[in-house]
Amino acid sequence: MKKNYMEEVIDFILRAGATTSAAFLAAGLLTTFLTAYGPTLGNNLILTGILVLFATPVARVSVSIFMFAAERNLLYTVITTIVLVNILIAIFIVPFVLHLWAP
Amino acid sequence: MISVFLSALYILIGLIAGLVGSLTGLGGAVVITPVLSLLFGVPLEYAAGASLTATIATSSGSAVAYIKDKITNIRIGMSLEIATTIGAIFGSLSAAFVYSHNLAYLLFISFGLAVLSSIYLILKKKRTHRKSKEDWSTTAFQLRGKYYDKSTKEEIHYSGIRWWLGESVMLFAGLLSGLLGIGSGVLKVLGMDVGMHLPIKVSTATSDFMIGVTAVTSSVIYLSLGYIQPFLAAPITIGVLIGAFYGSKVMEHEKAGKIKILFVAILFVISIEMILRGFGIA
Numbered sequence: 001m002k003k004n005y006m007e008e009v010i011d012f013i014l015r016a017g018a019t020t021s022a023a024f025l026a027a028g029l030l031t032t033f034l035t036a037y038g039p040t041l042g043n044n045l046i047l048t049g050i051l052v053l054f055a056t057p058v059a060r061v062s063v064s065i066f067m068f069a070a071e072r073n074l075l076y077t078v079i080t081t082i083v084l085v086n087i088l089i090a091i092f093i094v095p096f097v098l099h100l101w102a103p
Numbered sequence: 104m105i106s107v108f109l110s111a112l113y114i115l116i117g118l119i120a121g122l123v124g125s126l127t128g129l130g131g132a133v134v135i136t137p138v139l140s141l142l143f144g145v146p147l148e149y150a151a152g153a154s155l156t157a158t159i160a161t162s163s164g165s166a167v168a169y170i171k172d173k174i175t176n177i178r179i180g181m182s183l184e185i186a187t188t189i190g191a192i193f194g195s196l197s198a199a200f201v202y203s204h205n206l207a208y209l210l211f212i213s214f215g216l217a218v219l220s221s222i223y224l225i226l227k228k229k230r231t232h233r234k235s236k237e238d239w240s241t242t243a244f245q246l247r248g249k250y251y252d253k254s255t256k257e258e259i260h261y262s263g264i265r266w267w268l269g270e271s272v273m274l275f276a277g278l279l280s281g282l283l284g285i286g287s288g289v290l291k292v293l294g295m296d297v298g299m300h301l302p303i304k305v306s307t308a309t310s311d312f313m314i315g316v317t318a319v320t321s322s323v324i325y326l327s328l329g330y331i332q333p334f335l336a337a338p339i340t341i342g343v344l345i346g347a348f349y350g351s352k353v354m355e356h357e358k359a360g361k362i363k364i365l366f367v368a369i370l371f372v373i374s375i376e377m378i379l380r381g382f383g384i385a
Contacts, residue, residue, distance in 0.1 A: 057319045079185060094196065
C-alpha cells in the first residue's frame with residue numbers, strides 16, 4: 001500500500017516537472033521568434049524552464065525522505081538524506097569554492 | 104545572434120539524438136555533444152552543458168513509464184545515488200579545471216573512449232538473470248525486489264548482491280557524468296547488472312531513474328560557469344524529448360534492429376572523430 005503511494009507521488013513529480021519545464025522552454029523560443037517581446041522575455045522563460053528541470057530531481061529526492069520516514073525505514077531515510085545533502089553541496093558550496101579557485 | 108533557422112536546426116539535432124539515444128540505449132548526450140562540437144563548432148563546454156540539460160529532461164520523462172510498471176527499484180536507485188552524486192561533484196570540478204586551463208583536448212579523447220567502450224558493452228549485452236547467493240549487503244541494504252515481466256507474463260523475484268561493488272562503479276559513473284556532461288547510463292546499467300546481479304530490466308529502468316539526479320549534480324557547475332546557454336539548451340532539450348518519446352514507441356514495436364546497427368556504426372565513426380580531434384588530427 002505505502003509503496004504504491006510512494007511510486008505514484010514520484011511519478012507525479014517527474015511527470016509534472018518534465019511537462020512544465022518543456023512548456024516553459026517552448027514558450028521561451030516561441031516568444032522570442034513570434035512576439036514583439038523578443039529575446040529578453042524569451043530568455044527568462046527558458047531560464048525558468050531550466051530551473052524547473054533542475055528542481056525536478058531535487059524535489060523527487062526531498063519528498064522521498066519523508067516517504068521513507070513515513071514507512072519507518074530508518075536506513076533509507078538516512079541514505080536519501082545523504083543524497084540530498086550531496087546535491088545541496090553541489091548547488092551551494094561547490095560554485096563558491098570554484099570562485100575562490102579562479103576569481 | 105539567435106535565429107529561427109538555427110533554433111529549428113538545433114531542435115532537429117536534438118530530435119535525431121533523442122531517437123538514436125533511445126534506440127541504441129546509449130542516451131542522447133552521446134550524439135549531441137560530438138555533433139555540436141565537431142559539425143557546428145560549438146565549444147565543448149557549451150555542447151556538454153546543453154546535452155546535460157537534455158539528459159535531465161529525458162530522465163524525468165522516460166523514468167515515468169518504468170515507475171508506473173513498477174520495474175524501477177526506487178530503494179536501490181536511491182542508495183546508489185550516494186556514489187553518483189559524490190562522483191558527479193568531483194567530475195564537474197575536474198571539468199571546470201580542464202576548461203579553465205585550456206585542456207579540452209583531453210576531454211575530446213576521453214569522450215571518444217567513453218563512447219567506444221559503451222558501444223562495446225551495448226553490443227555484447229543480453230545477459231540473463233542469474234540466481235546468485237545472497238550476501239550480507241542483500242539484507243543490510245534491502246536489495247530484494249520483484250516485478251511483473253510483461254513478455255513472459257510472470258512475476259520475477261530478485262535479490263541484489265555486492266552493494267559495495269555497485270556503489271564503486273557508480274562513483275566512477277558519476278565522475279564521468281560530471282567530467283564529460285553525459286548521463287553515464289551504460290556504466291550504471293553495467294554496475295547493477297554485472298556488479299549487483301540485478302535483472303537487466305530492473306537495471307535499465309533504475310539507471311534511467313538515477314540519471315536525473317546525477318546529471319543535476321553535474322550541471323550545477325556548468326550552470327554557474329555560464330556553460331548552459333538558454334538558446335542552445337532549450338531547442339536541443341525540446342528536440343531530445345520528442346525524439347526520445349518516438350524512440351520508445353519504435354522500441355516497443357521491436358522493429359528497430361537495422362536502424363540500431365546503422366546508428367551504432369555512426370556512433371563508432373563519431374567517437375573516432377572525437378579522439379582524432381583530441382589529438383589535433385581532425
